[in-house]
Amino acid sequence: MTEWFNAWHQWLFEQVVQPALYRFGWMSFDEMAYDWTHLFLLGALELVALWIVIRPLELWLPVERWEDRKATRVDVFYTLLARLGILPIFFFIVLTPAFDWVNAEIRLAGIIPPSFDNLFLYLVILDFADYWRHRWEHRFNIWWALHAVHHSQRQMTFWTDEREHLLGQLIAAAGRAAVGLAVGAPPAAFLTVTLVTGAIESFSHANVKLSFGWLGDRLIVSPLFHRVHHAIGIGHTGRVMGCNFASVLPVWDILFGTANFTHAFLPTGIDDQLTGRDYGEGFWKQQALAFRRMF
Amino acid sequence: MHYFCFGLLLSFSLAAAPGIAIVLNSGDETLSLIDANTQRETKRVAIGKEPHHLMATPDDKFIIIANAASNELVFLDRTTGEIKNKVKNISDPYQIGYSPDKKWFVSVSLRLNRVDIYKPDNFQIVKRLSLPKAPSHLAYSPDSKTVFITLQDTNQLAAIDLETQTIAWKLPIGKQPAGILMTPDGKYLLIGILGENYVDVIDWRAKKRVKKIFTGKGAHNFVRLGDGKHVFLSNRAENTISKINMETLEVVDSYPAPGGPDCMDVTSDQRYLWMTSRWARKVSILDLQTKTIVKQIPVGRSPHGIYLSSHAPRK
Numbered sequence: 205m206t207e208w209f210n211a212w213h214q215w216l217f218e219q220v221v222q223p224a225l226y227r228f229g230w231m232s233f234d235e236m237a238y239d240w241t242h243l244f245l246l247g248a249l250e251l252v253a254l255w256i257v258i259r260p261l262e263l264w265l266p267v268e269r270w271e272d273r274k275a276t277r278v279d280v281f282y283t284l285l286a287r288l289g290i291l292p293i294f295f296f297i298v299l300t301p302a303f304d305w306v307n308a309e310i311r312l313a314g315i316i317p318p319s320f321d322n323l324f325l326y327l328v329i330l331d332f333a334d335y336w337r338h339r340w341e342h343r344f345n346i347w348w349a350l351h352a353v354h355h356s357q358r359q360m361t362f363w364t365d366e367r368e369h370l371l372g373q374l375i376a377a378a379g380r381a382a383v384g385l386a387v388g389a390p391p392a393a394f395l396t397v398t399l400v401t402g403a404i405e406s407f408s409h410a411n412v413k414l415s416f417g418w419l420g421d422r423l424i425v426s427p428l429f430h431r432v433h434h435a436i437g438i439g440h441t442g443r444v445m446g447c448n449f450a451s452v453l454p455v456w457d458i459l460f461g462t463a464n465f466t467h468a469f470l471p472t473g474i475d476d477q478l479t480g481r482d483y484g485e486g487f488w489k490q491q492a493l494a495f496r497r498m499f
Numbered sequence: 500m501h502y503f504c505f506g507l508l509l510s511f512s513l514a515a516a517p518g519i520a521i522v523l524n525s526g527d528e529t530l531s532l533i534d535a536n537t538q539r540e541t542k543r544v545a546i547g548k549e550p551h552h553l554m555a556t557p558d559d560k561f562i563i564i565a566n567a568a569s570n571e572l573v574f575l576d577r578t579t580g581e582i583k584n585k586v587k588n589i590s591d592p593y594q595i596g597y598s599p600d601k602k603w604f605v606s607v608s609l610r611l612n613r614v615d616i617y618k619p620d621n622f623q624i625v626k627r628l629s630l631p632k633a634p635s636h637l638a639y640s641p642d643s644k645t646v647f648i649t650l651q652d653t654n655q656l657a658a659i660d661l662e663t664q665t666i667a668w669k670l671p672i673g674k675q676p677a678g679i680l681m682t683p684d685g686k687y688l689l690i691g692i693l694g695e696n697y698v699d700v701i702d703w704r705a706k707k708r709v710k711k712i713f714t715g716k717g718a719h720n721f722v723r724l725g726d727g728k729h730v731f732l733s734n735r736a737e738n739t740i741s742k743i744n745m746e747t748l749e750v751v752d753s754y755p756a757p758g759g760p761d762c763m764d765v766t767s768d769q770r771y772l773w774m775t776s777r778w779a780r781k782v783s784i785l786d787l788q789t790k791t792i793v794k795q796i797p798v799g800r801s802p803h804g805i806y807l808s809s810h811a812p813r814k
Contacts (some may be wrong), residue, residue: 210779210780212780214758214778214779214780217759217778218738218758218759218778222717222736222778223736225736226694226716226717227735229674229675229694231674231675231693231694231717231735231736232633232651232652232675232693232694234717234735235777235801238777238801239526281637304610305578305611307568326516390527390528390548392526392527392800399686422693
């Protein structure tokens with residue numbers, strides 16, 4: 205399987221990507237483009253696998269049935285942008301100079317984070333960081349203005365996971381990369397954890413009436429657990445402006461008092477959508493309205 | 500068919516060489532040790548972040564590995580690959596090199612756009628120079644007074660005066676210059692032009708290009724055959740190796756090199772050329788007589804630097 209994947213990676217890079225780099229005078233980026241091709245292929249494979257596994261479940265055990273699925277189309281676009289490496293490559297180009305500089309200064313100060321041969325450890329660390337980033341996205345109004353794009357989906361499916369404002373995604377990517385850098389995560393480990401996390405997050409957004417049981421819901425974020433986070437009247441209310449912020453491990457919500465194990469598959473969205481607030485249906489309108497809410 | 504198999508077996512046994520090969524898997528933070536005789540990877544060990552290039556110490560006892568993102572040099576026993584020493588606080592060493600008189604040790608920081616000059620006896624920094632974008636590979640003048648550095652993202656060649664430790668001059672050259680090598684007569688610099696399909700020949704005293712040697716797309720890096728006359732160049736996007744006569748400055752032969760050839764080394768009998776195939780995650784062994792790839796050895800991700808303990812003379 206690995207051999208097969210590597211052969212495809214090599215073929216795609218040598219036959220399509222590298223000739224384009226050469227043609228446009230971008231050969232300096234060949235190593236980065238090689239990594240991007242890897243990300244693109246992995247993302248495409250993951251999406252196909254998720255569709256094969258999750259879509260039948262959505263048809264078999266749906267929480268909600270809709271007349272049409274028009275509202276979900278924009279989420280497909282967000283997902284392709286993110287999972288096929290288009291946004292990551294853009295973020296990489298934007299963030300790399302700053303990260304190289306910070307990295308160099310840290311290393312010159314004699315701080316070289318150790319690398320561990322333990323994927324689960326990196327998953328735990330990155331998931332912990334994700335929990336707090338997500339909590340603050342709800343806590344601070346200016347950040348919530350961006351994150352509301354994600355919560356405004358009232359037809360939540362497994363495509364909804366990547367529905368996020370571009371600026372919000374850039375901030376999240378920078379934070380995640382900073383944590384990865386600080387804990388010395390090797391590129392392969394970082395990529396693997398990102399793929400695993402992405403798969404679990406896609407599944408947790410699925411329109412599937414599914415819980416992992418009393419214990420399972422406390423071990424891994426399930427569609428039930430995460431639907432409560434998106435529920436109108438629950439997902440963005442209360443003392444900490446929401447509940448069930450974890451991406452993969454509900455233990456963070458349990459530890460920090462934000463877990464809500466309500467066993468109800470509730471409608472999703474933001475409260476003020478019921479009174480007519482418009483968060484936009486199309487990609488560009490959603491992006492623009494978020495900026496308007498910020499200021 | 501039998502003859503074909505016999506020929507294949509013969510070429511395998513001929514390709515056998517004494518010693519080890521050390522390969523840096525730059526995308527994996529590991530190095531691969533390969534038994535050159537059996538042509539199998541015997542060990543893969545964690546070495547540090549982003550190991551790209553390696554070189555022998557002037558006494559040829561150790562191999563120095565430059566771990567760019569770990570800010571360190573790792574010294575290995577050149578015959579066993581065993582880690583013997585680490586030198587910390589070498590900032591972002593991408594490409595490294597001793598001056599011919601062994602008075603200076605220069606480290607090039609590709610991502611941080613600078614060149615650091617060290618005293619090689621204690622690796623104390625003497626001077627840090629800022630350069631335009633992406634300083635890449637280096638070569639010295641025979642008198643050790645100047646180090647030349649290719650600037651990959653500004654399409655220039657920079658000359659640094661090692662006596663005054665200042666940038667002496669810069670010269671526009673081809674797109675995305677990479678590997679650089681001084682001809683044995685000390686007259687010319689050969690520079691692989693990665694963004695195009697040729698080698699720039701620079702008369703460094705006159706500070707001008709005297710010739711373009713057309714080789715193949717993505718002209719990248721050099722290794723000497725060891726006869727004092729020929730050098731090999733990897734053409735990364737063309738998937739070929741060119742053999743260049745350094746006296747006539749002409750391409751005299753060409754070889755297949757699948758998978759994005761990068762760094763190379765030549766066996767002591769000058770019959771085989773080992774190369775890292777970046778995009779194939781393999782080391783490829785080229786038979787220079789039959790012009791065929793006789794073996795590909797799986798290694799780690801994005802293999803870059805390679806060293807054979809039993810290599811051809813460096814001339």
